[in-house]
Amino acid sequence: MKRFLTLIVACVAAISMWAIQVQNTAGSLSSLVDDTSITQLTITGTLDARDFKFIADRLNNLELLNISNAQIVDYSNSKAPLFLSATSYEAKSIPTTALMGKKLRSVTLPKDLKKIDIAAFAGCEQLENITLPASLEVIEPYAFSSCNKLRSITIPAGLKEMGEGAFSRCKSLKTASIAPSSPLSVAKDAFQDCSALSSVSLGANVDKIGPGAFAGCTALHSVSIASGNNLTAIAEAAFAASGVEEIDLTHCNNLRTIGMWAFANTPLKNVDLPASLESLGDGAFYYNLDLTQINLPEGITSLSNYLLAGDNAIDMEQPVKDGVTIIGDYAFYNWDQIRDFTFPESIEYVGTKAMAGQTSLEIVTAHPTTVPELGDSVWAGVDQPSIPLKTDPTVAADYKAAEQWKEFTIQTTPPTSIDENIAQSDLQVKAFFTGTVLNVTATAAIAKVSIFDVNGVLLATTAPASEQAQLNTANFSGKFYIVNVILANGNQRNFKLLRK
Numbered sequence: 001m002k003r004f005l006t007l008i009v010a011c012v013a014a015i016s017m018w019a020i021q022v023q024n025t026a027g028s029l030s031s032l033v034d035d036t037s038i039t040q041l042t043i044t045g046t047l048d049a050r051d052f053k054f055i056a057d058r059l060n061n062l063e064l065l066n067i068s069n070a071q072i073v074d075y076s077n078s079k080a081p082l083f084l085s086a087t088s089y090e091a092k093s094i095p096t097t098a099l100m101g102k103k104l105r106s107v108t109l110p111k112d113l114k115k116i117d118i119a120a121f122a123g124c125e126q127l128e129n130i131t132l133p134a135s136l137e138v139i140e141p142y143a144f145s146s147c148n149k150l151r152s153i154t155i156p157a158g159l160k161e162m163g164e165g166a167f168s169r170c171k172s173l174k175t176a177s178i179a180p181s182s183p184l185s186v187a188k189d190a191f192q193d194c195s196a197l198s199s200v201s202l203g204a205n206v207d208k209i210g211p212g213a214f215a216g217c218t219a220l221h222s223v224s225i226a227s228g229n230n231l232t233a234i235a236e237a238a239f240a241a242s243g244v245e246e247i248d249l250t251h252c253n254n255l256r257t258i259g260m261w262a263f264a265n266t267p268l269k270n271v272d273l274p275a276s277l278e279s280l281g282d283g284a285f286y287y288n289l290d291l292t293q294i295n296l297p298e299g300i301t302s303l304s305n306y307l308l309a310g311d312n313a314i315d316m317e318q319p320v321k322d323g324v325t326i327i328g329d330y331a332f333y334n335w336d337q338i339r340d341f342t343f344p345e346s347i348e349y350v351g352t353k354a355m356a357g358q359t360s361l362e363i364v365t366a367h368p369t370t371v372p373e374l375g376d377s378v379w380a381g382v383d384q385p386s387i388p389l390k391t392d393p394t395v396a397a398d399y400k401a402a403e404q405w406k407e408f409t410i411q412t413t414p415p416t417s418i419d420e421n422i423a424q425s426d427l428q429v430k431a432f433f434t435g436t437v438l439n440v441t442a443t444a445a446i447a448k449v450s451i452f453d454v455n456g457v458l459l460a461t462t463a464p465a466s467e468q469a470q471l472n473t474a475n476f477s478g479k480f481y482i483v484n485v486i487l488a489n490g491n492q493r494n495f496k497l498l499r500k
Contacts, residue, residue: 019064026073030054042066048075049089052098053082061103063126068108094120096140101125105149109133116143118163125149132156139166141187148172155180162187164210169193174219179203183230186213195219204229211235211259217242227251236260236281245290248272258284260304273297282306282328289313302326305351309333318342327354329375336360347372356380364408365390371402384408390456393484394492397450397461412456431483431495436474438483438497442467445488452482473499 019040022032029043029051036058043051047070055062076088083089083096093115099107101123107130115138121127122145130144136156141163144150148171155162155178164187167173173194178186178201185208191197193216200214204226213235214220220243225231231252236259239247244263249255250272260281263271271285271294278299285291287310294314296303298321305328308314312335320327322344329351332338336359343350345367352375355361361382366372366389389408391399396412399405429442440449449469450461453476460471465488473481483495 024051024070026075027051030058033059037061040064043070046071046073048073049082049095049098050075052095056083056098056100056102059102063103063105065099065104065106066108067110070110071112072110090115092135093117096120097122099124105129109136111135114138116140118142119145122146132159134158137161139163141165142168145169146171151175153177155184157181159184162190165189165192167191167194170197171195173197175199175201177201178206179226180205183207186210188212188235189215192216200224202226202229202231206231208233209235209238212237212240214238214242214244215240219243221245223247225249225252229254231255233257234259234262236262237264238262239266240264242266245269249277250274252276257281260284261286263288269293271295275299280304280307283309285311287311296321296324298323300324301346303328303331305329305331306333307331308335311335312337314338318344320344320347322346325349327351330354330356333357339363341365343367343372345369349373349375350378351375353377353380355382358382361387363388363390366399366405367391369395371395371398371405374402374404378404379407388457393450393452393456393458393482393494394486396452396458397448397463400458400461410458412452412458429485429487429493431485431493431497433473433497433499436472436499438471438473438481440469440483440485442485442487444491446485447488448484448486450484451476452484453478454480454482456482 020038021042024043024045024047026046026048027050039061072092074091078087081087086096089095092113096117097119099121100119103126104124105126105128111133112135113133118140119142122142125148127147128149134156138161142165144167145165146169150170150173152175157180159180166187168189174196183205188210189212191214192212195218197217198219201224207230215237232254240261244266252274253276255274255276256278258280261283264283264286266288267290268288269290273295275297277297282304283306285308286306291311292313292315301324309330323346325346325348327350331354334357336357338358339360339362342365347368350372355378384407387408388411390411393412396410400410431440446464446469448463451459459476462469462471479499481497486492
């Protein structure tokens with residue numbers, strides 16, 4: 001008897017594994033499928049939202065669904081919503097949440113399918129195989145989110161719209177190919193947290209990589225972008241916390257914008273940016289601890305907040321190029337390996353804590369002839385008095401008088417030319433010591449007198465706005481001094497004087 005019962009159970013199990021095929025008329029599937037324990041189903045003919053509702057509610061063991069030769073027709077019933085609150089369903093479309101959470105392993109879609117609606121396959125954790133037909137035009141938000149056994153996806157060339165989170169959190173997804181025939185944006189969070197994704201190929205018509213599109217894709221070490229591409233923007237956090245180690249954007253000649261935190265917390269080693277780039281968002285390369293080289297194009301005149309914060313492995317002679325006017329808050333925060341930092345002449349503003357934590361700093365060079373404005377605590381944690389600030393002797397006094405700048409030891413390059421006469425021969429300037437008092441006289445108004453030691457360290461300055469000036473040097477050690485005199489008309493003269 002026990003053997004007989006075992007045989008019956010085995011036969012039932014075998015029957016339930018048979019592929020059932022039905023010729024359906026839209027809305028009739030429930031009357032054609034008697035055994036709701038089936039695992040395989042092929043549908044031909046027509047079907048609509050009512051048939052998907054039957055599959056969703058009753059066919060809980062379904063693993064294989066083939067509707068490649070079926071036609072999805074429209075359906076509406078204002079009095080009886082089927083999925084969420086929707087009462088109207090389009091033709092050639094998989095309805096919203098229609099197969100969400102099913103045990104499906106393989107799905108073959110209709111050849112004329114146009115749209116996969118919101119979360120249609122979301123949470124199908126056993127789904128391994130699905131081919132998106134060439135006819136497909138729209139993938140709505142979260143359509144395949146958390147399909148955890150899906151290993152590969154190829155986006156059809158004809159796709160026109162990709163929804164937010166379309167393939168997010170697909171834990172086994174390894175490859176993704178997106179090569180549209182017309183402009184297409186990789187949607188916001190499209191592949192977010194696809195932790196196994198290791199290969200991404202973007203075709204020439206991908207015009208934007210959306211916010212968080214590949215964020216958290218920790219296995220994604222490189223990204224292939226087709227030559228001659230139309231990529232214009234990489235949005236905020238697009239690759240944040242991903243595994244991207246290298247990305248060559250030099251051939252992205254239409255790229256204008258890289259958004260906030262786009263590559264933050266990634267193992268990037270080298271970044272090549274195109275000349276077309278116009279803006280970099282806050283923290284675009286924030287805490288990329290392995291980054292050793294980055295080129296900032298000439299079009300970038302403002303370094304955003306947190307732009308390169310924590311990127312202390314960067315080895316560049318001059319991180320800031322001439323032409324940059326603003327260094328944002330925390331832009332070079334915690335660069336604790338840098339020893340020499342140069343501010344080009346174009347700098348007008350340095351933001352709050354932009355240089356904080358630069359504990360290995362040994363020398364600062366400032367080329368601006370107008371002292372740049374500063375945010376709060378620009379060099380927090382830096383031993384400024386032990387660090388020389390090199391600048392032009394004509395503006396050294398201005399740096400010595402400016403808050404935060406004056407904390408450095410102001411130092412200039414000693415003049416290589418000691419003039420006997422100023423440009424206009426009828427204007428004479430004399431400088432001489434009487435004991436420890438430096439005396440300067442001129443036949444024109446004196447705008448500023450500065451005195452330096454022979455190493456270029458600024459010792460004192462005065463701005464008499466008259467034809468005479470005096471400075472007491474009793475507290476200065478040494479015998480030889482460099483004196484810079486600037487007249488109100490802009491003429492200047494340098495002296496090397498011996499104090500006896």
